[in-house]
Amino acid sequence: MLRYYEHLxxxxxxxxxxxxxxxxxxxxxxxxxxxxxxLDPDTALLMDLLLPTRQAG
Structure with a gap:
């Protein structure tokens, strides 16, 4: 929540x-x-598009 909602x-x-x-x-x-x-697969896909995971490195 802090990262995405509060942009921290x-x-x-x-x-x-x-x-x-x-x-x-x-x-x-x-x-x-x-x-x-x-999440169901369709919602998980949408979440992946909106909130991608942090890339290692």
Whole structure:
């Protein structure tokens, strides 16, 4: 929610959550994966188009 609704970056999210930047990134990635897993295929595809996953690197 913080990343997409509030348009916050990793640093700001980490500060709000009181964690490291890498923890904030991991938490965001895991939350999106869990959300996608519970969606029907068409909705998951739409979500992938609107909120692509972070590319490693």
């Amino acid at each position: 970056g990793d640093t700001e999210i980490a500060q709000i959550l009181g964690c490291s930047i890498s923890t904030a990134q991991t938490t965001t990635t895991q939350a999106l994966q869990n959300l996608r897993a519970g």
